[in-house]
Amino acid sequence: MTEIRTPRLLLRRWQDDDLAPMADINADPRVMRWIDDGSVRDLDRTAQAMELWEEEWDEEGFGLFAVELLASGELAGVTGLSVPWYLPEVLPAVAISWQFGTPFWGQGYASEAAHATLEFALQDRGLDRVVSIIRAGDDASESVIRKLGMALERETVHPVHGYPLRVHAIDLTEFQA
Numbered sequence: 138m139t140e141i142r143t144p145r146l147l148l149r150r151w152q153d154d155d156l157a158p159m160a161d162i163n164a165d166p167r168v169m170r171w172i173d174d175g176s177v178r179d180l181d182r183t184a185q186a187m188e189l190w191e192e193e194w195d196e197e198g199f200g201l202f203a204v205e206l207l208a209s210g211e212l213a214g215v216t217g218l219s220v221p222w223y224l225p226e227v228l229p230a231v232a233i234s235w236q237f238g239t240p241f242w243g244q245g246y247a248s249e250a251a252h253a254t255l256e257f258a259l260q261d262r263g264l265d266r267v268v269s270i271i272r273a274g275d276d277a278s279e280s281v282i283r284k285l286g287m288a289l290e291r292e293t294v295h296p297v298h299g300y301p302l303r304v305h306a307i308d309l310t311e312f313q314a
Contacts, residue, residue, distance in 0.1 A: 148202035158212040162238040213241040216250040266308040273301035
């Protein structure tokens with residue numbers, strides 16, 4: 138089982154008891170504002186997403202981690218790697234992403250988890266390059282991206298929803314562990 142420990146977090150595969158807390162995160166419009174079409178997700182859609190995340194682990198050897206606080210055992214959110222099939226212009230690529238519940242914002246958890254995930258991608262999984270695709274205007278994610286050392290590669294438009302996207306990238310030679 139793939140797990141990563143940071144000073145404050147455990148990044149791990151998904152468990153059945155993660156469904157309810159992840160569904161709570163997905164039901165918050167403040168969290169979902171920057172994700173996909175911006176709509177909240179119910180318990181069933183969250184369960185479907187978790188199944189897809191686990192399938193990607195099995196098929197690709199990487200995927201989205203559940204992010205648990207070491208101190209309390211709470212599920213704080215998700216971070217990890219996925220293939221951004223929805224944006225063919227960046228393929229072949231692997232994208233890093235994150236999503237945290239509002240009680241966990243502003244405490245550096247996203248940066249801590251994303252840095253550990255990027256290190257996992259470039260050093261453990263042997264990827265040469267990782268991208269991050271975010272919706273323009275998502276300043277909190279832009280801050281995480283700067284901390285990761287990723288550089289803006291291009292601006293584009295979401296092919297389905299039509300909103301502006303910013304694609305950042307980093308390669309193995311640029312990464313500072």
